[in-house]
Amino acid sequence: MSALQAAIEHWARTKDLWFDCGFQTYEEHSDGEPGSPAIVSLLCFDGPLHSLFNGFSDDDGSYDEFHALVHSLGFECENQDGSSVAFFATDPHLSSAFDSYFHWRWVCSLIQPDCDDVYEEMYAHFAQRPDDLHRLDWREFEILLHRIFQNQGFHSELGPGRGDGGVDIRLLQRDPIGDLLTLVQAKKYAPHRKIQLDAVAALYGIAAVEGAQKTLFVTTSAYEPVAKRFAARTSGAMALAASRDVATWCETASAGIIADKSLLVSKPHVSRIVADVSRVADHRVVHATYGYNTTVNSFALVIKETKHAALLMALPKQIVSHDGYGQAGFEVPVFDQTALAMQNADTVWRVKRNIIDGTVSYWDGSKGYRRWNGRPASFNLAD
16 A cells, blocks of 8 residues: 555656645545445545546646556556545455455444444454454453443443553443442453453452442453452352453344344434424534536435434435526425435435534445535535
């Protein structure tokens, strides 16, 4: 990837075209879920390269020369939106490796304290690949466990990560007889580094001081026999778990998540939102455009969101004015019964939620690169 970028930059500088441009990963550019084949890199541009790739200037055959260079390096390219070019590996084995790599980076991006249950890939990934737990850093491992416990119905309190007094997570289980407190210690260790007796005994001692009813030690490695014997003598007050247990928890969590995202929100709730936004301009109606030479509008409704994620539901649209040929004019979203019919598996999907300079936007990778923003008063039908 770095060799591709270096060769392209050298070529562009030699031809005096390297102005207002640079490389980004698909993750940086769209903050969306990678597709297959994976986009290895994106060349984002304005200036001379924008003119070249959009057919405004090619007096010396630079366009064909660029494609020949990319092909000679084992890649192919595609104009994405008039302001960026995406690169794909042509070799099937290399392409598959990039797919795996960028999917892994996507999974890691989902490990956040507030990603909600709209993300089942995180659980499914580790259920199928428990060895990948070793690729997480220690804090990511703690957060993953925190999310799993929340999925299991616990009230989970994630510690600060440093200076936590030997307790990474506190689990509170509501019970008619009395609340049950479980203290969790997580250790992301290499497979050969086994947990010793002192670490297990220390957690048990902290529980005794805090009055916790249970303790759970979780590691990506294994336990020394003496540590196992100690836990066995606690009459069930201490449990030991390893990577295979985490994988099983992830499998259970993944199975419990509804694949059809439209079922995560009730129809009466969606009906109320549609009625609300039909009366006044509302930030829950979002808008995206794509294409060059022509402008294609898409409209959606935010039907559920958390700090980092959201569910969008597609909205139908109608042309309110045009040039007589339907090629230029304005269009708006529709909020009648046809909008309510959009609540189904094909037209409700998840996006990542970002706040930049106080402005909320939603980044969509599953339906191509799109950034969804709040809607203005009217929308161009075409340029």
